[in-house]
Amino acid sequence: MFKIDVDNINGKTESLYVYGEDSILTELEANNVLVNHSCRQGHCGSCILKLVKGDVVHQECLVPLSQGEILACQSRPVSDIKITTKI
Numbered sequence: 001m002f003k004i005d006v007d008n009i010n011g012k013t014e015s016l017y018v019y020g021e022d023s024i025l026t027e028l029e030a031n032n033v034l035v036n037h038s039c040r041q042g043h044c045g046s047c048i049l050k051l052v053k054g055d056v057v058h059q060e061c062l063v064p065l066s067q068g069e070i071l072a073c074q075s076r077p078v079s080d081i082k083i084t085t086k087i
């Protein structure tokens with residue numbers, strides 16, 4: 001299991017424990033942490049979050065990302081991670 005430390009995303013700061021099988025977006029939604037999203041396919045960029053700590057794997061990603069940015073809909077944790085909203 002991996003720990004996702006949520007740092008002030010839509011007012012929520014909490015730790016979630018996940019198996020890393022579902023996208024970070026899906027895991028956040030399952031825990032009532034709301035994140036902007038639209039396409040869920042790695043195309044629109046509305047679900048960009050900042051990865052503060054840890055590692056993720058990305059699937060489809062057609063959006064240019066800056067250092068430390070991830071697409072919540074297309075990434076899964078592969079270690080304990082800490083995420084926050086894009087600055």
Ligand code: FES
Nearest residue numbers: 038040045047073
């Ligand atoms: S919801 Fe569109 S890129 Fe994630």
